[in-house]
Amino acid sequence: MATLRDSLGSLVADVDGLFLFSPSASVYERFDDSGVTRVVIAAENGVEADAFVELPLGFENVRDRIKFGVEGAMERGFVAEGDMVVCSLSMFGDDADSLVRVRVDESMRSGIYDLFIDSRAEPGVVRDVFEVAIDLGKKGQKGKPVGALFVVGDAGKVMNKSRPLSYNPFEKSHVHVGDPIVNVMLKEFSRLDGAFVVSDSGKIVSAYRYLEPSAEGVDIPKGLGARHMAGGAITRDTNAIAIVLSESDGMVRAFKGGDLILEIDPEEY
Numbered sequence: 001m002a003t004l005r006d007s008l009g010s011l012v013a014d015v016d017g018l019f020l021f022s023p024s025a026s027v028y029e030r031f032d033d034s035g036v037t038r039v040v041i042a043a044e045n046g047v048e049a050d051a052f053v054e055l056p057l058g059f060e061n062v063r064d065r066i067k068f069g070v071e072g073a074m075e076r077g078f079v080a081e082g083d084m085v086v087c088s089l090s091m092f093g094d095d096a097d098s099l100v101r102v103r104v105d106e107s108m109r110s111g112i113y114d115l116f117i118d119s120r121a122e123p124g125v126v127r128d129v130f131e132v133a134i135d136l137g138k139k140g141q142k143g144k145p146v147g148a149l150f151v152v153g154d155a156g157k158v159m160n161k162s163r164p165l166s167y168n169p170f171e172k173s174h175v176h177v178g179d180p181i182v183n184v185m186l187k188e189f190s191r192l193d194g195a196f197v198v199s200d201s202g203k204i205v206s207a208y209r210y211l212e213p214s215a216e217g218v219d220i221p222k223g224l225g226a227r228h229m230a231g232g233a234i235t236r237d238t239n240a241i242a243i244v245l246s247e248s249d250g251m252v253r254a255f256k257g258g259d260l261i262l263e264i265d266p267e268e269y
């Protein structure tokens with residue numbers, strides 16, 4: 001009778017790549033002679049891997065984490081369409097506890113890697129805005145749920161397709177996302193209407209913008225309202241991305257090119 005080990009060996013049979021998500025040095029070294037391409041996907045390349053994809057967020061959702069890794073590895077030429085890879089990652093603790101076998105396929109591409117790496121705005125800026133939105137989603141404003149809309153990148157064009165709802169508190173300031181003081185300001189101003197506009201380099205260009213993009217051809221999921229429609233549509237009309245925190249369901253969603261690319265629950269972070 002086949003042992004468990006024999007039966008489960010098929011999970012790693014004939015793979016072209018091994019994707020190690022946030023491996024320790026000893027785990028990375030253990031696979032030194034595995035004979036397949038090793039790709040490390042982590043926040044930092046602490047193990048000095050030759051093939052490395054930087055993770056901008058933890059991605060609690062494992063499918064998102066894997067998609068980001070696969071899309072990044074494809075983009076960087078570490079693997080190609082049709083390759084079979086096995087992903088080693090941790091779902092519950094710090095140590096790897098899960099193996100996922102997946103075929104690299106153009107059809108699994110969700111745009112999650114492009115959202116961070118291939119946007120007009122710098123990857124660090126995109127990550128910083130996500131962090132503000134997640135934080136705001138977790139805590140709300142003084143305990144109450146709050147919504148927010150951040151339009152990131154291509155700010156000149158975004159300003160042309162919007163109008164002010166109120167005076168712009170960032171008018172003459174030169175403040176950037178990621179600065180702790182600025183994050184406090186963003187949270188404070190999120191109680192009021194409209195969108196924040198952020199430049200490619202992370203400068204807060206404006207608060208209280210009413211977006212007026214053409215919504216033609218924008219197909220956002222039913223049930224989402226005007227904030228999400230405006231956020232989605234502006235990313236079709238410009239090269240910006242939009243990061244939207246919903247006041248009603250508490251989710252953070254990201255749009256690019258008019259499409260919903262990513263949906264995360266702040267409570268999981």
Ligand SMILES: Nc1ncnc2c1ncn2[C@@H]1O[C@H](COP(=O)(O)OP(=O)(O)OP(=O)(O)O)[C@@H](O)[C@H]1O
Pocket residue numbers: 147148149192193194195209210211212224225226227228229230245246247248249
């Ligand atoms: N075109 C727009 N530009 C900027 N902000 C907008 C626009 N439309 C709506 N908003 C903002 O979104 C807020 C919520 O609107 P609405 O409830 O229709 O959106 P929603 O997509 O359902 O978002 P939520 O899930 O947060 O309720 C409005 O009070 C306003 O501040």
Ligand SMILES: [Mn+2]
Pocket residue numbers: 225226248
């Ligand atoms: Mn609503």
